[in-house]
Amino acid sequence: MKTYQCTEAPLRLYGLNHIQPDKGEYWRLTPEIIKLMPQLDHFGKRCTGARLRFRTDASEVIIRYSLKTEVVDRAMALPAAAGVDVYIGAGEKSYFAGYVAPAEYGYKDKIIEGKIRKKPVMETVTVNLPRNEELSHLEIEVDDNARVEEAEPYTIQEPIIFYGSSITEGGCAPRPGTAYTSIVARWLDADYFNYGFSGRAKGEPVFAEFIASHPSISAFVYDYDHNAPTPEHLEMTHRKFFEIVRKAHPSIPVIILTRPDFDWNPEDSIKRRAVIYDTYQTAVKNGDRNVYFIDGQSFFGMFGREECTIDGCHPTSLGFMRMAERVYLLLKDILK
Numbered sequence: 001m002k003t004y005q006c007t008e009a010p011l012r013l014y015g016l017n018h019i020q021p022d023k024g025e026y027w028r029l030t031p032e033i034i035k036l037m038p039q040l041d042h043f044g045k046r047c048t049g050a051r052l053r054f055r056t057d058a059s060e061v062i063i064r065y066s067l068k069t070e071v072v073d074r075a076m077a078l079p080a081a082a083g084v085d086v087y088i089g090a091g092e093k094s095y096f097a098g099y100v101a102p103a104e105y106g107y108k109d110k111i112i113e114g115k116i117r118k119k120p121v122m123e124t125v126t127v128n129l130p131r132n133e134e135l136s137h138l139e140i141e142v143d144d145n146a147r148v149e150e151a152e153p154y155t156i157q158e159p160i161i162f163y164g165s166s167i168t169e170g171g172c173a174p175r176p177g178t179a180y181t182s183i184v185a186r187w188l189d190a191d192y193f194n195y196g197f198s199g200r201a202k203g204e205p206v207f208a209e210f211i212a213s214h215p216s217i218s219a220f221v222y223d224y225d226h227n228a229p230t231p232e233h234l235e236m237t238h239r240k241f242f243e244i245v246r247k248a249h250p251s252i253p254v255i256i257l258t259r260p261d262f263d264w265n266p267e268d269s270i271k272r273r274a275v276i277y278d279t280y281q282t283a284v285k286n287g288d289r290n291v292y293f294i295d296g297q298s299f300f301g302m303f304g305r306e307e308c309t310i311d312g313c314h315p316t317s318l319g320f321m322r323m324a325e326r327v328y329l330l331l332k333d334i335l336k
Helices: 031-036 038-045 180-188 205-212 231-248 266-285 317-335
Strands: 002-005 012-014 018-020 025-027 051-056 060-067 084-088 095-100 112-117 123-128 135-142 156-164 190-196 219-223 254-257 291-294
Touching (some): 025 038, 031 038, 051 135, 095 112, 156 205, 180 317, 231 254, 231 266, 254 266, 266 291, 291 317
Parallel strands (some): 156 219, 219 254, 254 291
Antiparallel strands (some): 002 135, 051 123, 060 135, 084 123
């Protein structure tokens, strides 16, 4: 059998800003921004939204990894919080091939291993990494006769940036690949960074500057009103955040969302939607022709709306799928 470490060519990691294999550090944020925002210490070190990609004709791929944290999340199953899931192919034709996850709690610093079966032909394999935990080690193993090659570049190579709340981060998708951010990027065959932070993304200017510092972005999608303590806080931060990113990237598409669970607290949601829509409307009045607004009230629809969240707030698979469909169709048209 042949073993490849996750940082070893021809394998490639995406969605991470800091990779130090010798220290077991696979972080979506840089040490610099974590130092400026210590409240993101654990959250920025999560590998949320990260992916391992390669091509192989192996009929079986063994995935082996370990995690240095163990976060008990009462609303998320182990395949979502601490598991990886695998898709074969790229774009709209990609398909789910299985997942690997701990069988029970007590998995911290232990080897987690599983096998994914696929057709014995050369295909792109994408491994979506865990949402809740810090990764310390990841490798794959294939038969000695199997070929392993670098995956084709993403169709959209400049990353989409998603910024927002726990919903953006993927709570409470049943596995990593079913978060709306993952679905949208997979269907588009686009690279992306997930900067969703449960309860901690509050429109801070320093984080807007961090996003603005990305050298290239294909689109920016943001929704953090759930994390804003009050509508007044949202009003003080929302437009300013947009303008910092827009100044650095004057021509990229920016999609502004409002919360999908609008009817959980309608009075509060109406106030927040007015603030967010004002950011959009002001940009349009100032001549911005590449800013877009999606009213979150429209995400879940009317039929089956009650089945779209697990707790009235965080989406289920159905809720995330309905969000993904709306955002995907818009981005597909914009980025074509």
